[in-house]
Amino acid sequence: MSSLKDILEFNGRFVEEKGYEPYITTKYPNKKLVVLSCMDSRLVELLPKSMNLRNSDVKIEKSAGAIVNHPFGSIMRSILFALYKLNAEEVFIVGHCGMSAVDPDSMIEHMKERGISDETFDILKYSSLDINSWLRGFGDVITSVLKSCEVVRNHPLIAKTIPVHGLVMDPKKGYLDLLSDGNACIEQQNKA
DSSP: OOOHHHHHHHHHHHHHTTTTGGGOOOSSOTTOEEEEEEOOTTHHHHHHHHTTOOTTTEEEEEEGGGOOOOTTSHHHHHHHHHHHTSOOOEEEEEEOGGGTTOOHHHHHHHHHHTTOOHHHHHHHHHTTOOHHHHHSOOOOHHHHHHHHHHHHHTOTTSOTTSOEEEEEEOTTTOOEEEEEOHHHHHHHHHHO
């Protein structure tokens, strides 16, 4: 069942009643931050509130597990764009434990129930894609966040003066646990 009709009806009223006015701002983040977080729906409002961030403060990117899978993928491109075109100065990668137990076999079954054919999975297999590994959960959230921090921090297009922080959030209480202080990493690099 699609929500499109309800959304468009609400949107018509929203615009008519000028509900957008409290959200008018520029495209530049006031606090000069870019945050990569998990797409978990519990974090949509909780994460910004727990970080004292409002509508105009930050550029927020979402991906499953807050993972930077590829140094030249769309997540990394968005981080670069936020840093070099939108005046962000720091990167926060915020993971949480919700994506660590994805069962690829169960996910494939759900795909098949929605009409993805066995033939499609055969094509992927013969194209050298290990679909199970690709869909598998992200394992240990701490390792995943630290790995993503390293991908961003060591990217050839990231200036060594840009702090890249790694945190893990408790999606029940909003507590942030610092894993990697990007400022300390910069200081350590400068001493070396």
